[in-house]
Amino acid sequence: GQQLNQSPQSMFIQEGEDVSMNCTSSSIFNTWLWYKQDPGEGPVLLIALYKAGELTSNGRLTAQFGITRKDSFLNISASIPSDVGIYFCAGRTSGGSNYKLTFGKGTLLTVNP
Amino acid sequence: NAGVTQTPKFQVLKTGQSMTLQCAQDMNHNSMYWYRQDPGMGLRLIYYSASEGTTDKGEVPNGYNVSRLNKREFSLRLESAAPSQTSVYFCASSVNRNTEAFFGQGTRLTVV
Numbered sequence: 001g002q003q004l005n006q007s008p009q010s011m012f013i014q015e016g017e018d019v020s021m022n023c024t025s026s027s028i029f030n031t032w033l034w035y036k037q038d039p040g041e042g043p044v045l046l047i048a049l050y051k052a053g054e055l056t057s058n059g060r061l062t063a064q065f066g067i068t069r070k071d072s073f074l075n076i077s078a079s080i081p082s083d084v085g086i087y088f089c090a091g092r093t094s095g096g097s098n099y100k101l102t103f104g105k106g107t108l109l110t111v112n113p
Numbered sequence: 114n115a116g117v118t119q120t121p122k123f124q125v126l127k128t129g130q131s132m133t134l135q136c137a138q139d140m141n142h143n144s145m146y147w148y149r150q151d152p153g154m155g156l157r158l159i160y161y162s163a164s165e166g167t168t169d170k171g172e173v174p175n176g177y178n179v180s181r182l183n184k185r186e187f188s189l190r191l192e193s194a195a196p197s198q199t200s201v202y203f204c205a206s207s208v209n210r211n212t213e214a215f216f217g218q219g220t221r222l223t224v225v
Contacts, residue, residue, distance in 0.1 A: 006155075033213050042117075042203050042216035043156070088155065092211070100171060101146075101214060105155040 006089055006104030013079055014112050021087060021107045022073040029091035032065050032072040033101070037086045046087075047074070079111050115139050117217035119204050125223045126194040134189040134220050136204030144207045145187035146171075146214060147179060149200040156203065162187055163210045194224045 006023045013019060023032070031050055035043035047058050049065035049072060056063055062075045072091070076083055089104040120135045138145065147159040148171075158171030162181040176198060178190045187206075191198060201221050205214040 031211070031213075035216075040219075042205075042218045045213050045215065048213045090156075100158055100161065103148075103156040105153060 004089060004091055004102055004104040006107055008107055009105070010108040010110070012110045012112065015079060015081060017079050019076040019079055019083070019109060020073060021089075021109075022071060023089035023091070023104045024071040025091055025102075026070070027091075027093060028069040029093055030069065031092040032063070033090040033092075034061075034063050034072070034074045035088045035090065037088065037106075039085070043088055076109075079109075081111050081113050084109060084111050117204055117206055117215055119202075119217035119220050121220060122218065123221045125225065126191075127225060128195060130194050131190065131192050132194065133191075134202055134204075134222075135186070136188065136217060137186045138204075138206040138215075139185065140206060140208075140215070141184070142206035142208055142215075143184070144210045144214075145181065146205040146207075147177075147187070147189045148203045148205065149173065150203060150219075151200050159189065159202075194222075196224045198222065199224045 004023050004025050033048050034046045037043045047063040052069045053067050054065040060077045086106040086108050088106045090101045117138045143164045146161040148156040150156050157173050160179040162168045165184045168179050180188045201219045203219050204217045207214040
């Protein structure tokens with residue numbers, strides 16, 4: 001099956017620092033999604049990317065759909081304590097029945113005030 | 114706007130017991146999904162329903178059954194619970210199979 005490699009697995013940063021995380025795949029995806037999960041909650045969609053090369057921002061968050069369609073990154077600028085959580089990437093292929101989302105294993109972000 | 118609602122939020126079962134996890138969405142979405150989340154494994158798809166009246170197996174369907182009762186509701190049934198099914202279960206829905214999924218708050222299931 002398709003696999004996504006998400007890195008890093010965890011990050012410990014100081015408030016105010018910028019954060020970068022990424023996902024890579026051996027398969028080509030036509031959609032990349034980034035989710036955040038707070039403790040005890042379900043994942044919440046942050047950014048959706050539908051086109052290779054697309055760069056999209058949502059407040060302090062910026063995500064890009066890689067040109068090769070096999071990778072994506074998420075940047076968080078000027079981190080704040082409420083950014084703490086697990087960030088997941090998810091990718092979807094196109095064609096036939098292959099439209100299911102494949103999730104990365106997550107990046108656990110800790111922000112020290 | 115409730116979005117995706119899952120019940121119950123917590124459940125403890127004995128090995129061999131059965132139960133049904135309920136999920137309902139009020140966003141008029143066509144597609145619905147059941148995932149399980151285990152430490153270090155990310156989210157894995159159990160079953161999905163691309164549209165009302167259809168269901169298909171995902172990555173880890175063994176030990177589960179599903180019912181797409183109507184457009185709003187998609188239930189997950191464990192016929193004979195096993196300790197390996199201890200997990201956090203998430204229901205999700207999307208407008209259609211090619212759009213982003215929105216998740217419920219999860220059901221934390223422990224099988225002893």
